[in-house]
Amino acid sequence: MTDFFKMHFLVPLAAVLGLMAMAYFGAQANLQWVFGVAAPYLSVLLFVEGLIYRIVYWARSPVPFRIPTTCAQNRTLPWIEKTVGEKLDNPEKFSHVVGRMALEVLAFRSLFRNTRTELQKHPDYPEGAKLVHWSYKWLWFGAIAFHYAFLLVILRHMRFFSEPAWGFIHRLESVDGFVQFYVPVVYLTGVAMLAGLTYLLARRLFNPGMRYLSLAADYFPLFLLLSIGLTGFFLRYIYRTDVTAVKELAMGLVTLHPVVPAGISPLFFTHLFLVSVLFAYFPFSKLMHAPGVFLSPTRNMANNNRWRLHVNPWNYPVKFHTYMDQENEYREAMVEAGIPVEIPLAAPVEEEK
Amino acid sequence: MAKVTVPKPQELAKVNYQPPAKGWMDVKPEFRPGTYVNAAQPKWLEMINYPYPRAWSVPDEDWKLPPDWKEIILQQMEDRLSRFRSLKLFFDICVRCGACADKCHFYLGTGDPKNMPVMRAELLRSVYKRYFKPAGKFFGELAGARDLTEDVLKEWFYYLHQCTICRRCSVFCPYGIDMAEMTLLGRELLASVGINIDWAMASVASCYTKGSHIGATPQAFKDMLDFLAEENERITGVETPVTYNRKGAEILFITPSGDYFADPGSYTMMGYLLLFKYLDLDYTVSTYAAEGGNFGWFISHEMGKRLNIKMYEEAKRLGVKWILGGECGHMWRVCNQYQTTYYGESPSFLEVPKSPITGTVFENARAHKMVHISEFTADLIHNNKLKFDVSRNEHIKLTFHDSCNPARAMGIFEEPRYIIKNVLPEGHFFEMPPNTIREKTFCCGSSAALNADEFMETRMKGGFPRANAVRHVAEKYGVNHLGCICALDRATLPTLVNYWIPGMEVTGITELVGNALVFPDEIERTTDLRDRPLVGFEEAEGEEEAE
Numbered sequence: 071m072t073d074f075f076k077m078h079f080l081v082p083l084a085a086v087l088g089l090m091a092m093a094y095f096g097a098q099a100n101l102q103w104v105f106g107v108a109a110p111y112l113s114v115l116l117f118v119e120g121l122i123y124r125i126v127y128w129a130r131s132p133v134p135f136r137i138p139t140t141c142a143q144n145r146t147l148p149w150i151e152k153t154v155g156e157k158l159d160n161p162e163k164f165s166h167v168v169g170r171m172a173l174e175v176l177a178f179r180s181l182f183r184n185t186r187t188e189l190q191k192h193p194d195y196p197e198g199a200k201l202v203h204w205s206y207k208w209l210w211f212g213a214i215a216f217h218y219a220f221l222l223v224i225l226r227h228m229r230f231f232s233e234p235a236w237g238f239i240h241r242l243e244s245v246d247g248f249v250q251f252y253v254p255v256v257y258l259t260g261v262a263m264l265a266g267l268t269y270l271l272a273r274r275l276f277n278p279g280m281r282y283l284s285l286a287a288d289y290f291p292l293f294l295l296l297s298i299g300l301t302g303f304f305l306r307y308i309y310r311t312d313v314t315a316v317k318e319l320a321m322g323l324v325t326l327h328p329v330v331p332a333g334i335s336p337l338f339f340t341h342l343f344l345v346s347v348l349f350a351y352f353p354f355s356k357l358m359h360a361p362g363v364f365l366s367p368t369r370n371m372a373n374n375n376r377w378r379l380h381v382n383p384w385n386y387p388v389k390f391h392t393y394m395d396q397e398n399e400y401r402e403a404m405v406e407a408g409i410p411v412e413i414p415l416a417a418p419v420e421e422e423k
Numbered sequence: 424m425a426k427v428t429v430p431k432p433q434e435l436a437k438v439n440y441q442p443p444a445k446g447w448m449d450v451k452p453e454f455r456p457g458t459y460v461n462a463a464q465p466k467w468l469e470m471i472n473y474p475y476p477r478a479w480s481v482p483d484e485d486w487k488l489p490p491d492w493k494e495i496i497l498q499q500m501e502d503r504l505s506r507f508r509s510l511k512l513f514f515d516i517c518v519r520c521g522a523c524a525d526k527c528h529f530y531l532g533t534g535d536p537k538n539m540p541v542m543r544a545e546l547l548r549s550v551y552k553r554y555f556k557p558a559g560k561f562f563g564e565l566a567g568a569r570d571l572t573e574d575v576l577k578e579w580f581y582y583l584h585q586c587t588i589c590r591r592c593s594v595f596c597p598y599g600i601d602m603a604e605m606t607l608l609g610r611e612l613l614a615s616v617g618i619n620i621d622w623a624m625a626s627v628a629s630c631y632t633k634g635s636h637i638g639a640t641p642q643a644f645k646d647m648l649d650f651l652a653e654e655n656e657r658i659t660g661v662e663t664p665v666t667y668n669r670k671g672a673e674i675l676f677i678t679p680s681g682d683y684f685a686d687p688g689s690y691t692m693m694g695y696l697l698l699f700k701y702l703d704l705d706y707t708v709s710t711y712a713a714e715g716g717n718f719g720w721f722i723s724h725e726m727g728k729r730l731n732i733k734m735y736e737e738a739k740r741l742g743v744k745w746i747l748g749g750e751c752g753h754m755w756r757v758c759n760q761y762q763t764t765y766y767g768e769s770p771s772f773l774e775v776p777k778s779p780i781t782g783t784v785f786e787n788a789r790a791h792k793m794v795h796i797s798e799f800t801a802d803l804i805h806n807n808k809l810k811f812d813v814s815r816n817e818h819i820k821l822t823f824h825d826s827c828n829p830a831r832a833m834g835i836f837e838e839p840r841y842i843i844k845n846v847l848p849e850g851h852f853f854e855m856p857p858n859t860i861r862e863k864t865f866c867c868g869s870s871a872a873l874n875a876d877e878f879m880e881t882r883m884k885g886g887f888p889r890a891n892a893v894r895h896v897a898e899k900y901g902v903n904h905l906g907c908i909c910a911l912d913r914a915t916l917p918t919l920v921n922y923w924i925p926g927m928e929v930t931g932i933t934e935l936v937g938n939a940l941v942f943p944d945e946i947e948r949t950t951d952l953r954d955r956p957l958v959g960f961e962e963a964e965g966e967e968e969a970e
Contacts (some may be wrong), residue, residue: 074449075446077565081565086956094498096586105894122849128508128512133507134507134724135760136764137604137760137832139599140832141834141859142834143836144834144835145839146838147798147802150801174599178597180596184595185526185861185863187888189531197432197778197923198896199886205858230711278440282536283447283519283521283541286566286567289557294492321510336894358515358516360615362512363516365508366600367599368593368604369598373833375762376787378790385765385767390728390730392736393711400641405643406642408666409642409667418934
């Protein structure tokens with residue numbers, strides 16, 4: 071029997087290392103067109119198609135019931151005031167839902183609520199133990215650091231895909247590189263992204279519960295993103311490649327006139343291939359949490375069932391026990407107990423349904 | 424059945440959170456008495472036309488499954504996937520970040536890693552991946568997928584009945600993944616091959632055929648309420664007569680059977696009757712819609728509807744204007760999230776609820792046409808319609824337990840607190856720590872049809888986080904009463920606090936209202952509704968209650 075953790079940890083690690091080797095040696099073996107052109111195009115195709123496929127797959131199933139998770143006071147008597155925060159945590163109408171989703175997507179609202187609970191010894195209590203709960207923001211912080219850093223890194227990369235580079239990219243670059251302690255200028259987002267990923271990986275490895283539940287599908291994206299970040303880091307700071315040639319390749323790809331200029335290092339093709347793999351992998355993986363959160367019925371619905379009807383498209387009539395079923399069974403006893411009945415005792419009882 | 428003995432609190436509080444060395448796919452549950460609910464007897468299933476009724480037993484090797492059980496389960500899973508977007512989505516988007524892990528009271532109480540909501544979901548998800556996702560088909564275990572076997576089914580049974588559908592995990596999940604939804608649908612899958620728990624099915628079948636979970640006949644129901652009305656008269660000198668199935672009443676009052684079946688729920692029932700008498704409310708109760716709770720919803724959406732529909736049907740037959748609902752947790756979850764959708768329309772034979780006393784129109788219940796007793800009472804107090812003598816609650820130091828369902832599937836937080844503050848003397852109400860109340864409240868550990876005696880050990884473990892927070896305020900402020908607006912809580916919390924914090928009492932909020940209400944023609948009150956002497960009347964009550 072294979073060790074569950076080892077399998078789920080080592081296989082994706084080997085897979086990512088294998089992918090890297092493939093691209094690195096492939097580029098050396100003159101397969102630049104495969105890794106520089108075919109792979110990116112194929113991955114974008116898979117990404118778009120997969121994304122559409124998965125969202126349509128979800129959307130094909132209806133939302134039969136309105137089931138928002140309510141995290142604050144609901145709409146009730148008018149003199150019970152609700153703060154804006156409470157309205158977003160228990161939305162009454164569409165605008166509140168938009169606010170709730172925005173907070174969820176942009177600020178990871180629910181994760182911000184995170185607590186940690188620990189069983190501690192407490193000799194004063196007869197049972198000798200006490201559960202202690204405290205606010206625990208590290209997961210939120212690590213997640214938000216990674217996601218925003220990654221977003222900014224992607225935006226910075228837009229300078230390869232626009233000619234002349236869009237204005238906001240320059241501003242972004244100057245802010246991102248404002249701490250100048252190294253040449254070339256070190257981008258903080260790159261560092262934050264790698265640090266965030268390292269934290270997210272470390273907690274899976276060092277927290278016994280997390281290690282117990284983590285699957286290959288959890289390690290693979292982490293390894294993939296880490297390898298993307300690291301190859302990018304090396305390309306920028308250590309083994310620099312011909313950036314003009316890279317830009318030519320990128321512009322060729324977006325203008326659908328692909329060219330593979332000379333002078334691009336195999337490391338760059340490795341980087342590009344890993345990004346391609348990420349794109350292709352995205353729609354078939356847990357990374358779909360990004361579009362999925364928008365569809366989550368516990369977050370994207372208003373808690374307004376009591377004043378607005380929600381229709382279940384597959385609602386069907388059910389067999390139920392009617393009042394007359396009850397009365398027919400207990401009529402005598404009900405009359406005796408003085409409970410009003412529909413059909414008096416003297417009347418014929420049988421034919422009534 | 425063997426009598427279950429629960430280890431001492433000191434033993435139970437030693438929770439081991441270290442996961443086993445073996446991978447979770449290779450660990451099977453151990454069906455030890457005290458940690459599972461008994462299998463449903465066939466007679467209950469027959470009463471409600473549920474499939475595959477048969478005598479079977481949980482610890483047995485052979486669960487006597489139908490020969491094509493696997494095809495049935497997979498076909499039912501496919502059916503649920505096509506009908507519930509939530510299920511597809513919750514299966515697909517979980518990133519296993521673990522934020523839900525230490526939020527579950529069953530995980531905190533048992534330390535069993537499969538009680539981490541993420542793992543409990545994974546038990547179902549692994550089968551979904553194996554049969555509905557290409558990656559699972561090709562890569563198998565590496566993709567977190569596994570074959571559906573009898574062992575997997577048994578594991579589902581074990582862990583889906585260690586989830587009280589409380590939604591605490593869903594509050595903390597960054598994508599709002601709701602284990603409750605998956606547990607409910609998972610239980611539907613189990614039921615499709617005749618795997619049900621007795622406690623749920625007995626209640627459902629009794630409710631379906633007789634009118635309430637406790638199986639009270641119409642005449643027995645009347646007996647119980649009449650008895651409580653007599654108790655009211657004995658203690659307060661005020662007659663609180665109840666009318667049954669009275670056509671043309673303005674309001675139909677529906678409350679869970681827990682409120683008239685046993686202590687301490689019955690004291691809350693007495694409180695309702697006193698309140699209604701005080702207001703001279705034109706209301707009636709029904710022997711047909713005699714159950715506010717809905718154990719049907721704990722086993723399937725369809726069964727939930729088959730029981731819930733009685734409320735509107737009876738309101739229509741009696742010709743009432745609107746429905747008033749008692750203090751109950753899952754009843755109000757069903758009422759708030761499902762009732763009008765089940766019915767398919769807003770019932771046109773009812774009117775938008777309007778308090779006959781204050782004239783307040785309950786706009787928030789415009790479609791539902793049903794009002795929560797806490798909303799109703801808070802409105803009365805706000806409009807100065809009730810006269811209280813709060814000193815009659817002076818012996819009570821209270822903390823309030825937000826019941827999971829009204830908290831996380833409705834959002835009723837302020838009304839009960841408003842009532843509490845008006846019926847208790849100043850400084851007699853204390854909140855538990857903020858991470859254990861309101862939307863972060865901890866479950867009683869016995870809801871969702873798990874309040875069976877044979878499940879006691881796990882119930883006490885699951886309720887440990889709740890009890891532990893109660894212990895905190897008991898030690899710190901001398902709190903001696905745990906208030907709640909849930910009849911299931913009133914049925915299960917006494918057992919829980921009796922185990923962890925002996926001496927702690929559980930009370931409904933309307934019971935406190937009943938204690939404090941001042942009637943013009945009442946006799947001098949020397950006791951509360953529980954016959955306990957009021958402060959200042961201790962010696963008059965004789966020797967047994969000396970404080």
